[in-house]
Amino acid sequence: MSATVVIDDLDRRLVRAMQAGLPLAPRPYHAVAEALGVAPGEVMARVKSLLAHGAIRRIGAVPNHYALGYRANGMTVWDVDDDAVDAAGGAVGALDFVTHCYRRPRRPPLWPYNLFAMVHGKDRAEVEDKAGRIALLLGGAARGRDILYSTRILKKTGLRLAG
Amino acid sequence: MKPQSRLARALIDRFQRDMPLEPRPFDAMARAVDSTPADVLATLGEMQETGTLSRIGAVVPPGVLGASTLAAMEVPEERLDEVADHVSTYAEVNHNYEREHALNLWFVVTAADRRGVDDVLARIERHTGLAVLDLPLERAYRIDLGFDVSWS
Numbered sequence: 014m015s016a017t018v019v020i021d022d023l024d025r026r027l028v029r030a031m032q033a034g035l036p037l038a039p040r041p042y043h044a045v046a047e048a049l050g051v052a053p054g055e056v057m058a059r060v061k062s063l064l065a066h067g068a069i070r071r072i073g074a075v076p077n078h079y080a081l082g083y084r085a086n087g088m089t090v091w092d093v094d095d096d097a098v099d100a101a102g103g104a105v106g107a108l109d110f111v112t113h114c115y116r117r118p119r120r121p122p123l124w125p126y127n128l129f130a131m132v133h134g135k136d137r138a139e140v141e142d143k144a145g146r147i148a149l150l151l152g153g154a155a156r157g158r159d160i161l162y163s164t165r166i167l168k169k170t171g172l173r174l175a176g
Numbered sequence: 177m178k179p180q181s182r183l184a185r186a187l188i189d190r191f192q193r194d195m196p197l198e199p200r201p202f203d204a205m206a207r208a209v210d211s212t213p214a215d216v217l218a219t220l221g222e223m224q225e226t227g228t229l230s231r232i233g234a235v236v237p238p239g240v241l242g243a244s245t246l247a248a249m250e251v252p253e254e255r256l257d258e259v260a261d262h263v264s265t266y267a268e269v270n271h272n273y274e275r276e277h278a279l280n281l282w283f284v285v286t287a288a289d290r291r292g293v294d295d296v297l298a299r300i301e302r303h304t305g306l307a308v309l310d311l312p313l314e315r316a317y318r319i320d321l322g323f324d325v326s327w328s
Contacts, residue, residue, distance in 0.1 A: 020240070028234065029241065031236075032233055033233060034232055037220055037232070041202075069236055070236065072195055073191055073194055074220065074229055075231050075235065076192055080228040099315065105318075115314075116313075116316075124279065124311070161275040164275065167260045168270070
């Protein structure tokens with residue numbers, strides 16, 4: 014993944030600026046270049062290289078799922094055998110309706126789950142239907158499961174344009 | 177769902193995963209959806225104002241900008257607003273959600289390195305007197321590749 018990507022300080026500032034959002038200007042990279050105090054050509058070259066090396070996964074129009082009518086945001090979580098979790102994660106991550114899929118540590122007894130898959134739906138029934146499809150795929154590999162719905166977004170910001 | 181213009185839908189469908197990497201990307205986008213750069217910029221601006229578009233920007237894999245973790249807390253209901261407000265004050269916290277569970281507060285902490293993450297978690301524990309569960313990413317199987325919107 015990204016652990017092997019070496020980026021310098023200017024790259025880091027550029028990635029932060031790009032993550033926060035491009036200005037809606039006819040030449041947005043020129044505006045970013047000006048904010049960072051470098052030449053536009055330098056910005057274009059670095060963005061190309063960051064994309065090629067995976068330090069930027071993609072540049073796109075990122076929709077707000079909630080505002081598009083996907084009112085139910087469910088973090089589905091699963092307790093999967095350590096031996097089976099990587100294969101299971103690969104299969105769950107390949108489902109078209111799963112937007113994020115991660116392995117994280119369990120913290121028993123409070124937190125017994127090690128596989129996280131984020132699912133959006135227009136309502137909870139749609140999220141539950143999708144969670145059911147994940148359960149089917151996992152079969153006996155999953156010992157326990159839960160769905161955590163978000164009820165409030167308390168803070169959601171891209172990182173700021175830092176100097 | 178709010179009504180969306182044909183142009184707004186086309187821009188999301190065509191460019192949520194990748195937009196053209198060139199000095200005038202909105203010109204290229206306008207050509208691709210049979211519109212004008214001015215209309216594309218106006219529509220994107222409107223979508224940003226109404227909140228249907230969160231941003232035009234880069235999606236960055238975890239770890240590139242430093243260390244991060246997903247943190248969770250079990251907060252007594254009557255303290256939830258106070259604790260959530262405190263957590264949101266840290267510049268290192270960039271997502272903070274209330275979820276329906278005994279662990280009812282979930283947030284992402286990103287810092288230059290792991291020590292910076294530990295420091296924020298420790299400060300939150302000290303300030304609130306509550307434990308913070310630290311759930312760092314061990315492996316990513318899928319990272320925000322976009323989302324097929326069904327425009328019913």
